[in-house]
Amino acid sequence: MNGSRRRDKKRHSIGSRLSPYLFLLPAVVFAAVYFNYSAIVTLYYSFTDWDGINRPQFVGLQNYANIWMDGNFQVSIINTVIWVLASLLLPVGLGLLFAVVLNRVRWQKVFKNIIYLPHAMSATASGVIFAFMLSNNGITQLFDKIGLDQLAFNWLQQPPFHTIAMIFTYTWQNVGTNMVLFLIGLNAIPKDPLEAGLIDGATGWKMFYHITFPLLKPITSVVVLMSLVNSFKVFDTIWVMTTGGPYRSSETLAVTMYRETFVMSNYGYGSSIAVVLSAIIIVLSWAYLRSTMKAGDA
Amino acid sequence: MTMRKAVRAFIYALLALLSVVWLMPLWFVLINAVKSTRGFFSGEIWDLPEQFRIWENIRYAWVEANIGSGFLNSLLYGVVGAVFAILVAALAAFALSALELKGRMFWFLLIYSGTIFPVQMYLIPVFKMYAEAGLYDTRIGLILYYIAICIPFCLFVMRNYFMTFSKEVAEAARLDGCNDLGVFVRIYLPLAAAPVSVLFLFQFTYIWNELLFGMTLSRSADVRPLMAGLANMRGLYASSNIPALLTAALIASVPTLALFSVLQKNMMQGLTIVEKK
Numbered sequence: 312m313n314g315s316r317r318r319d320k321k322r323h324s325i326g327s328r329l330s331p332y333l334f335l336l337p338a339v340v341f342a343a344v345y346f347n348y349s350a351i352v353t354l355y356y357s358f359t360d361w362d363g364i365n366r367p368q369f370v371g372l373q374n375y376a377n378i379w380m381d382g383n384f385q386v387s388i389i390n391t392v393i394w395v396l397a398s399l400l401l402p403v404g405l406g407l408l409f410a411v412v413l414n415r416v417r418w419q420k421v422f423k424n425i426i427y428l429p430h431a432m433s434a435t436a437s438g439v440i441f442a443f444m445l446s447n448n449g450i451t452q453l454f455d456k457i458g459l460d461q462l463a464f465n466w467l468q469q470p471p472f473h474t475i476a477m478i479f480t481y482t483w484q485n486v487g488t489n490m491v492l493f494l495i496g497l498n499a500i501p502k503d504p505l506e507a508g509l510i511d512g513a514t515g516w517k518m519f520y521h522i523t524f525p526l527l528k529p530i531t532s533v534v535v536l537m538s539l540v541n542s543f544k545v546f547d548t549i550w551v552m553t554t555g556g557p558y559r560s561s562e563t564l565a566v567t568m569y570r571e572t573f574v575m576s577n578y579g580y581g582s583s584i585a586v587v588l589s590a591i592i593i594v595l596s597w598a599y600l601r602s603t604m605k606a607g608d609a
Numbered sequence: 610m611t612m613r614k615a616v617r618a619f620i621y622a623l624l625a626l627l628s629v630v631w632l633m634p635l636w637f638v639l640i641n642a643v644k645s646t647r648g649f650f651s652g653e654i655w656d657l658p659e660q661f662r663i664w665e666n667i668r669y670a671w672v673e674a675n676i677g678s679g680f681l682n683s684l685l686y687g688v689v690g691a692v693f694a695i696l697v698a699a700l701a702a703f704a705l706s707a708l709e710l711k712g713r714m715f716w717f718l719l720i721y722s723g724t725i726f727p728v729q730m731y732l733i734p735v736f737k738m739y740a741e742a743g744l745y746d747t748r749i750g751l752i753l754y755y756i757a758i759c760i761p762f763c764l765f766v767m768r769n770y771f772m773t774f775s776k777e778v779a780e781a782a783r784l785d786g787c788n789d790l791g792v793f794v795r796i797y798l799p800l801a802a803a804p805v806s807v808l809f810l811f812q813f814t815y816i817w818n819e820l821l822f823g824m825t826l827s828r829s830a831d832v833r834p835l836m837a838g839l840a841n842m843r844g845l846y847a848s849s850n851i852p853a854l855l856t857a858a859l860i861a862s863v864p865t866l867a868l869f870s871v872l873q874k875n876m877m878q879g880l881t882i883v884e885k886k
Contacts, residue, residue: 335705344757425632433861453654581733589726
């Protein structure tokens with residue numbers, strides 16, 4: 312009687328000591344299977360030659376050596392760099408510009424909602440819409456009619472215009488988020504430095520460059536980092552609009568990884584592209600975070 | 610002063626022009642999605658529709674092109690995936706912020722590590738695992754993946770939120786005989802309605818819009834989520850039934866546009882949570 316009660320108490324105390332870990336368990340299982348295990352396995356596959364059916368053959372660094380000789384990969388890398396730079400210029404740069412202008416006009420809300428509206432649609436739906444607009448059945452007819460016949464061709468069939476067209480689509484869809492974040496940042500700026508600037512005679516561009524922009528820095532660094540990481544991963548827009556074509560000329564790393572793996576059944580090679588993509592993103596975000604934090608200390 | 614007025618007028622004119630350009634694609638989609646196929650191909654895209662065939666196009670997209678089943682699938686994935694991801698993440702966040710355990714930072718980083726890599730790093734093993742476990746092309750397989758991918762961000766937000774709670778409340782409840790689960794269900798969860806609703810909005814939208822895993826992990830129309838179905842339809846109908854394709858793109862955008870218009874204020878404020886990520 313006495314002994315069993317003591318055992319109960321003991322069990323209870325073990326139970327209550329274990330209980331916190333039981334709360335963690337479901338999340339840890341999901342993360343371990345889907346993220347940790349998967350990432351390690353992808354790394355392993357990247358050292359193999361594998362068609363997805365037979366057993367993977369270990370080939371060491373062969374895939375990584377092949378990557379740099381692969382013409383398709385080179386095109387893909389160049390396109391990815393274009394995407395990354397353009398998305399810093401357009402969705403981020405325009406987002407900042409729109410926010411600064413909208414911050415000082417009436418009907419801010421109306422304009423803000425119009426610019427943000429496409430972001431309430433998916434990249435896939437936007438891709439379908441712009442692919443239609445840019446096809447022979449679309450807006451190109453209008454270009455022809457109003458005498459801009461140099462613009463009246465099928466944009467999605469023509470390098471480098473297909474990449475430009477897709478970057479416009481991406482901008483149309485994404486500039487709204489950046490603009491809203493910049494507007495939040497602008498609203499949070501204290502009025503004193505701005506007034507001090509006015510007293511010192513700063514106006515317009517000077518005011519923006521010397522006072523507003525430095526005060527916006529925390530939000531700018533977040534927006535730039537998010538845009539950097541996301542632009543490396545662009546897949547939906549390209550897959551829907553050109554599937555990376557024609558002749559693989561509009562692929563980026565994310566699309567090349569998918570095509571090599573699931574269309575051409577080069578699972579090992581596809582894995583090595585996934586690893587390269589991950590490495591680039593992690594190194595760049597780390598370097599960017601480090602540099603902004605350092606600048607923040609100074 | 611007149612100079613300033615001129616600048617002002619110029620800026621408004623530019624903004625008006627910008628708004629027109631921004632809305633133009635949607636205008637073209639709207640007027641062409643209601644045309645009949647013949648009407649579309651015999652006229653120009655800027656012609657206003659002569660007959661309204663929108664019901665016919667909706668029926669075609671919904672039934673013939675399987676957008677209907679994709680719509681219902683994505684509704685299921687979005688709701689169930691978001692709810693369970695938030696629940697699992699909230700349980701873990703509660704343990705990490707209110708309970709005694711060792712290696713808090715280790716556990717947090719283990720779960721949060723999902724956001725470090727791009728999803729491409731997980732795609733091939735998950736696909737292979739699913740093929741072997743019989744989860745490929747099943748609804749439960751997609752739901753499990755969507756729960757997993759939404760957990761890290763939910764954990765981050767919920768943990769930050771629970772950290773602001775004072776531990777004394779939980780202590781008092783425990784003295785009254787509440788166990789850990791009781792404290793979580795009766796005290797922590799009811800107080801977290803605000804972050805939970807913002808998270809639901811974001812995660813539902815994420816799942817609704819997701820394409821890559823949706824198209825990789827499914828094959829049949831019964832399982833395929835909406836965006837994978839729409840991408841598929843674009844491949845099949847890009848040069849034949851364009852009005853139905855545009856109708857499908859609109860159907861696919863209805864829930865997220867509705868959420869946006871009803872909750873635009875929360876959504877934009879919610880961005881401040883994302884921004885802290």
